[in-house]
Amino acid sequence: MENNEHTVYMLRCKDNTIYTGYTNHLENRLRMHEEGKGAKYTRGRGPFTLLYCASFSSKREALREEYRIKQLTRIQKERLINSDQKGMADHEDSKKLSKS
Template sequence: MGEHTVYILQCKDSTLYTGYTNDLDKRLRMHEEGKGAKYTRGRGPFTVVYIAVFPTKNEALQEEYRIKQLTRTQKNVLISSFTTGFVQP
């Protein structure tokens, strides 16, 4: 079974999309081909700005939900922590 991954994409219009997958490469291809989430259609190309891997699907889905509840500012702090190599628990 694949890894359980939560990711954030930055779309070409600078909006952020948060998603879950167990096959990140395949899911990113789907987004780029316009076959991913309805929200991302027509918003590519994308930049992956955050990735977190979890041992279980349940944990990953909980994190996806938590991130989706964050404000844009809070998401930017999370992304900043990820890109600098310092992620707060």
């Protein structure tokens, strides 16, 4: 994944909750979550597993998708994750992330 793309992503936290977020630099944002400097919700909930990521051509499109995903039920989010696994196998960050 290239830097500075508009990306929506989902993480599974150690308490089995799912966090959805937006970034324009996924690798950097994942590192922030690992270090406890990411979103307030994810602090203390690591390690994380990257479940889903999708890139968009504009910030507006990405934020719209982030909002749409956040409105889904947990079951609907799991279905979305399961239906989108085809591209995730190649992504190096789909491995379990651990706090440094």
